[in-house]
Structure formats: C-alpha cells, structure tokens
Amino acid sequence: MAGIDSIERRRFLKVIGLTSSAALFDQCSPTGSENVIPYFVSPDDVTPGVGAYYATICRQCPAGCGMVVKTINGRITKAEGNPKHPINQGRLCGRGQAAVQVVYNPDRFRQPLFRQQNGTMAPISWPDAETMLADKLGESKRRGPNRIVWIGELQTDSLDELTAIWLHALHSDRRLFYESFDYEPLRQAGAIAFGRAEVPRYLFDRANFIMSFGAEFVETWISNVEFTAGYSTTRQRRIRDAFGTFACISPRRSLTGLNADVWVPARPGSEALVALATAHAIVDQGLVHPSAGAHAGWLRPALARFAAGRTAALTDVSPDSIGALARQFTAAAPSLAIGGGVGGTGLRHAASLEIAALLLNVLAGNVGESLTYGAGYALDRLATRDDLDQLIQSTTRGDVDVLLVHKANPVLTLPTTALTSALSHVPFVVSFASGPDETTDYAHLILPDHHFLEAWGDYTPRAGVNGVMQPVAERLFDTRATGDVLIDVANQIDDECARACGHAAWRDYVRSRWLGDGAAARGGESDLRWSETLRTGGRFAADAAPAPVALRDISSTLNSIRPDEIEPIDGFALVVSPSMHFYDGRSANESWLQEVPDPITSTVWNGYVALHPDAAGRLGVGEGDGVRVISPYGRLEAAAHITRDTRADTIAMPLGYGRSPSLHVGGRRGANPAALLPPRAADGAHACWRVDGVRLERATRRVLLPVLDATMTAAAKSTRQALATMVRPDRVDRPEAQPHPPVDFYPAHSHPEHRWGMAIDLNACTGCHACVVACYAENNIAVVGEQFCAQGREMSWIRIERQSHAVPADRGLQRDAHVFMPMLCQQCDEAPCESVCPVYATYHNPEGLNAQVYVRCIGTRFCSNNCPYKVRRFNWARYGWPAPLGEQLNPDVTVRSAGVMEKCTFCVQRIQAGKFEAKREGRAVRDGDITPACAQTCPADAIVFGDLHDPNSRVSRLSGAARGYHALEELNTRPAITYLRRSVPGAPDGGD
Secondary structure, three states: OOOHHHOOHHHHHHHHHHOOHHHHHHHOOOOOOOOOOOOOOOOOOOEOOEOEEEEEEOOOOOOOOEEEEEEEOOEEEEEEEOOOOOOOOOOOOHHHHOHHHHHOOOOOOOOOEEEOOOOOEEEOOHHHHHHHHHHHHHHHHHHOOOOEEEEEOOOOHHHHHHHHHHHHHOOOOOEEEOOOOOOHHHHHHHHHHHOOOOOOEEOHHHOOOEEEOOOOOOOOOOOHHHHHHHHHHHHHHOOOOOOOOEEEEOOEOOHHHHOOOEEEOOOOOOHHHHHHHHHHHHHHOOOOOHHHHHHHHHHHHHHHHHOHHHHHHHHOOOHHHHHHHHHHHHHOOOOEEEOOOOOOOOOOOHHHHHHHHHHHHHHOOOEOOOEEEOOOOHHHHOOOHHHHHHHHHHHHHOOOOEEEEEOOOHHHHOOOHHHHHHHOOOOEEEEOOOOOOOOHHHOOEEOOOOOHHHOOEEEOOOOOEEEEEOOOOOOOOOOOOHHHHHHHHHHHHOHHHHHHHOOOOHHHHHHHHHHOOOHHHHOHHHHHHHHHHHHHOEEEOOOOOOEOOOOOOOHHHHHOOOHHHOOOOOOEEEEEEOEOOOEOOOOOOOHHHHHOOOOOOOEOOOOOEEEOHHHHHHHOOOOOEEEEEEEOOEEEEEEEEEOOOEOOOEEEEEOOOOEOOOOOOOEOOOOOHHHHOOOOOOOOOOOOOEEEEEEEEEEEEEOOOOEOOOOEEEEOOOOHHHHOOEEOHHHOOOOOOOOOOOOOOOOOOOOOOOOEEEEEEOOOOOOOOHHHHHHHHHHOOOOOOHHHHHOOOOOOOOEEEEEEEEOOOEOOEEOOEEEEEEEOOOOOOOOOOHHHOOOOOEEEOOOOOEEEOOOOOOOOOHHHHHOOOOOOEEOOOOOOOOOOHHHHOOOOOOOOOOOOEEOOOOOHHHHHHHHHHHHHOOOOOOOOOOOOHHHHHOOOOOEEEEEOOOOOOHHHHHHOOOOEEOOOHHHOOOOOEEEEOEEOOOOOOOOO
C-alpha cells in the first residue's frame, strides 16, 4: 500500500493499540488526516460500532407505515417496522425493507441540475438554482393568477401546509396530489350509497369471512401490511371453518387471489353482476341482517333483474355457486365484501362494483363492524382524472408558466401521450425528484430532495395516526429538503411571499408545527415532548368512533346497471395490476426487488404477459416466447408466461417494467402496460386498469425470463407427499400418526444451554416475500443479476415454494389450494451437510445451528450436493456492490467471496447480540429477545423464532401443535424448523 513503508514500527503499534482499523488505514496514507479516529468524542446517541435506532415513516407508498431504522457509524443498514405504529405494528413489506437500498442507489442525483440549450443536464449550484427558480416564479406571479401549478406525491401536515401557503402567496391554488391508484370508485360509491365521498376503513381482523372481487389487499391495495395482518388474524381464528375464510371473484388470480379458499373465475367486467346476484340471493332467501330490514321494500324489485339464473350466462357463475356464497357470507357475520381494487377498475362499472360490494355489507350487517366510515384517509385528497385532464388542457393552452413536480412520476403511469405533449408546452418544469425517472426527462431544473430517510417531515395516513419523519443519517449527496427550498425561494421573490412563509429552517418549521408556536418559550418541557415524539415515531390516538351512516335508496343507480352490456369479449381482456415488489413502478430500480421472485410467477428481472395454456396453444407460443400485445390504445411486446391463474379469455401484465433507460437497474426491462390503456374510465373520473378487445400475435423475438422458484403442482391424493402441507379444517387438532419411531445411528448432539428453532405457519404465510428481502438486507446477500439467475446461481437464503394442490370442486366453486412454503436452512440435528465437508467448514454448534465457517470453506460443494432441501448457495463469482451501495452493508455480517458456500444462519449475529444484552443485564435470555430478520418483518406473523429448550417459549408451543410437521421428515434429518399445515377446506383425509 502506498505510504506504508514510511510508518515506524513504534508508531504502527501505537496506532494498533489506540485506534480502530479505520484509523490504521488513515495513518497509512501519505498525509494522514486531522482527526486520529472518528467519534473521539461521540454524539450522545452514537457509540462507534453499535447500532443506533431512529423512528420515522415509510414513504415507499401512501400507506404510511412506521419504521425503525438502524444505523451503524452513521450508515443506514436496516429498516424494520415500528411496533408502536398503529398501521403496521412492527411489520414491514418488501418494498419498505428495500427503502434502505434507495438511499444508496447509484442513480441518485448528486446535486442540482439544469437543462442546457443542447438538451443535456448540467450541474448548477444551489444558490444559482434557487435564484433561477425565484426569477421564474416572480415573473409568473406578475403575469396573473394560477399560472403556477404544483403536482406531487400525497402529502399531509407540515409540507401540505407550507405548499398551500407558498402557492397562495404566489396567487395560485392549483395543487394536485397525484398517485397512480386514485381510489376514486370507492369515493364515488360511498357518496352514492351513504353520502360520504371517502375511502372506508376495512377491518379484516373483525371479519369472519371475506369476499373480494379483485382487490389486491395482500399486495398493494390501500394499506397492504395492515390488511395482511388482519387477514392472517381471521385465518387463524377461523381455521376450523369448513367453508373457508376467503372467496375471490375475479377473472385472474393475483397473489391475494392465490391465498383464497375459493376462486370464482367470473367473466371480465361481470364482477358487479356477480355481487348483485349474491345480494339478490341474500334477499330472496331471507338472509338479510335485521339492521337492513328497512330497505327490503325497494331492494327486492331493484335486485330482481340480477337473479343468479338470469346472470349466469353473462358471468359464467352458476346459481349454486351464488347461493353458496350468499349463505356463507351472511352466516359468518360479521363478514366483509371488498370491490375490484386496481385490476378490477375497467372502462365501465368500476363504481357500480363498489356500490354492489357496499350493498352486500349492508345486507350482512357489516357496516359499523368490519367496514366503517369516518377514518379520514389521506387518500381522499388524491387528484381525480378530471383534475389531471384540466391540467393537461390548461398547459396545452399555454396557461401554465411553471410546473413544479414533487416526487411524482405521472409520465410513467398516465396512459396518454397528451401529458407528454402538454409538458412540452410548459416553459419551465421543475422537478424535486431524488433520482431520474420518466418525468424528470422533461424537467428544465432539477432540485433533488432528500430521500425520506434523510429528511424531516410528517405524514398522517388516516386520522389519529400522526407520524413524524426524522433524518436517520446525514444526507449522502448535495441535496436539499424541498421545504427549505420553498422557504428560501419565497424570501427571494417578494415581501408578500417572505411574510407568508417566514424564515425558519424546515426542521424548525416541522418542530414548531408539532409543538406549537410557543415551544421556544417553554424550553426544556418542549424539548422533552419533542424527544419523546421522535422516539415514538409520532402521536397515535385511539381509534375514534366510526361515523354513523345509513344506506340511501339507490334503486335508480341499480336500475342504470344494464346486464346486457356484458358481452362476450372479442379477443382478450387485459388486466394491468400493481406489482407486489414495484408498486406502480417506482421501486423498479432497486436490485433486491428485481432479484426476488415475483410471488405469482416466480420470474425475475423481466416483465411478462400472463396467459392461459389454452390461449398459448392457439397462439403457438411457449414460456418466454415473445408476444405482441395490441389494444385499441397502443401496442408492445413482452415475454409470454403460461399460467392457469387466468381465464382463457384474460391476459395480465404487471406494472413496473418498461422504465426509463436512465435507470441502470430497472431501465429497459420489459414493457410498460400503461401504453395499452385508455386515458380514463368512460363512466367516472378515475383511472382505468383493464381494457377489452386486446389481440395477441406471436413475435419473433424470444425474451430471457428466468424462473427461480418453480411452482410445484400435486394432485391431492391421500399420500403423505401430497398432503404434507395441508390439512382439512376438521382435523387441525388431530396430530398425524408417525410412520415409524425415530431412529438414531449417531450419538445425539448435546445442546446444554439453547436449541434454537423456528415455527413457520403455512396457514398464515401469504407468499409476499417480505422475509426474502429482509434477509438480503440483513445478511449482505449479493445480487447476481439476470444472467446468473437464468443459470440458477441466485444467492437468496430463503425461497418461497408455491405448492398447488388440486382439491375437488364444491357446488361449482373452484378450490385449488395454493400453499406458500418458506424454505431455508432447516438447521438439522442430523445434518447431511456436516459429515461430508472435508475441511469441517460446516459443523453443528452447541446451540443446534449448522454453522458455516467461511474462511475454512474451499468450495467443494459437497455440502450442497448432500443437502436434501437445496438451501445452500455457492458464490460463483465476486459480485460486488456498485458504489455507494456498499455503504448499506451490515458490518456485523461477513461479506462472502468467490468460491465460498453460504446459507441461512438464523441471523446468528442477532443471536449473539441478544445473548450479550442479556448477559450485560445479568439475566437469562427471554423469549422474544432474539428475532431473525425474516420473522421480524413478516406482515402475517407466520414465522416464530425462539429456544426449543424453553417449554414456555412460543416456538416450543407451536412446534408441538397438532398441525406441525417437518419437511422431508422421512429422511430423519431432525430439522429445527417445524411447519404448521395450512387449513384447506375439502382436502382429502391424510389417514385414508
């Protein structure tokens, strides 16, 4: 190393004795630095090498989950859910886990940029950039009112207040909060049915039976982490229900649909008729809840046209199926009906479907129980398609001088060229994005905002849930908080703007809004309150009483629904759905999410069009073949994925692909299906995510479409292999007889203090893959890329096996059982991997872990060959992390090199930390002290970890449950992981 020879031996030993290794390398440089070691006098809340934790709010989507973010030496290493936050209660989805990676994304803007005359972007200083913006705004203000427009992500509280004041001082009230999914049909339905134009609150944990007409509540809909937890609670409570807890009525099965006990593949666009036919059956069979009896007079004639016998030919749903759903929906009160979600929002009838779902809830007595109004969702403030159309028209006319875009990307998901054409008419477009996207391609000035993990702010997703955001680490690049930019620019424009916005820094603005204007005078008391707020992550009030609502006479609305409008589809119906990993595409540039398999298809690194095998056979295409998709609004090419999870007349495409070439990870992958959609619905001011009349043509180009975790399909025969993962509801309390007593060929291992184990409940697991992303983040798992994935050389320590079981249909209801099984190292007591390693790199430690010593490993891969679970990963190359992604690496976990085998360790670094903390406090390790990353993040609470030696631990109790079994237990490997079978109505008797 350059300069190493100039260090004297005595000086070298002194450095070694007094400083960290970081200081050693500093002294090895020719000049050295002024400070010998970092943190010679540490901040009060920072201990070098020890994690510090900060509460904040996740802004990866509008749900607004609480976060607790871990930093070590000022670097962000891991995000977890905030246990005190009412929305997610300590859990986090995969997108939330990947937020850390966004901070260190190499594509982030490093400084302000402005567009030169030749069209390229050039750096500019912050003072010059703010002066340029102030000049443009001042000029526009003098030209007249409403010539300045703001379009941004959904905001509440401080930034909402500041932008409103700021725009008002500029004589403009034109502000739009844009999200790709506007939930306008929900608001429209609430206004018609109850006189409340708002998004209702869905309480899944209170429902005994759920009927969804396509809403993706496990993936992305409204608040997926909260809803997944509630759904899991219902499944556990109703595990013995012979009918099941969830029916999905949709032409395509999303991940949510794959978790259903019943799938009703209704004809695309007919879901509203199915819902109304169910409502008619409830009325006709006298199943109406007493609370809805007053509406019987007008309901019976209004619903007569929707009798199941009349609609069956239009919906492909038999009267027997409708009757069975109606009886279960009313018998399992309180139940819950939810509408079409995003994928169910078609050109017509989206609001009608939501009205029909609300009507079902009224008839079953669910309103006020599992569905309430008055929640005060921030989503109620989102812009509608009418608002966006007005913006496009005014910009095209030249009525807009300055367009400010704050962390929104309408060019990506607005399916119209009218917006891009309108943007070319705006003289000055300003973007506050922190990284490149499709909308920044049209910006004249880019003023990069902090990432939300670097920023002060606040967010209230619904009333009473007031979350505060604080920077968990110093900003990485030369970015500035948008609040500071607005205040500074206001003070440069004129006195009116300066008086309106004041002179305070953005941090002080947020603080004063939380504590009140007299906070400075109260001194220490306010400081204590503020510190407590930051520690808690906000202020969280108890749920307010729901607003009383009463169903209006909607007979005229029902009469306007024409069943004869549901005609056979010419061609295919295309369903465009949000992505579990990418949401609307905003997270597509995160390599963890690209490499974690799609929960539905198990594909990685590329988009696809999903079609039924019958449709593929007619077209003559196979898996991965190129397909040309042509709609009345556009065309594109994508890879074919063959699946039975759609009807033969339906195809599906996920959002998140076809991103801008400026994105190094997510760009140029697949195609953006928004190009195939109409600009808006025909009967409402909302977006449209489904279109009919789509044609498919075979394309000549074949697309690489790697599949990592293939779906295993098994006929539901009475064999242990087919029935291992499921159990009939009436047998959940009966332990399954063992085929033979266990046999030992070797002396039993001694575990004197602890025997760490895990219980994974397949009845709770939804297959969301949040655990997989958390494992990547915690354990420094390398991203290998598309080509290595295609060769089967992925590095993930956890894979989610999707097992599909054919269960006999019941009353025309399709009951295919889909079981999601997290597969990781089983930490076997009789581990086949241990006996074959020639260098003892893998061994059984005293606490029952199959330890892996990386420095011993010579890469023979004998252990992987001998592992029946195939959970070991071999480093075929030195993969690396593009700068600055390496800053996110967990310093408590060794980064593996080429030629080394690796696998799950139950997060041994967390085990050691938990034991050390207990020792420091002079006590034994308690149940719950240690939680691996996968268990900590799981939204469904499907993974439980603990000490099997502790008979009172939760994992010990679950491991002894009647539903428990071990994977491949006939091999006698004695795994430390116990799986709990999924309750599947109609499953054959395993004892037959």
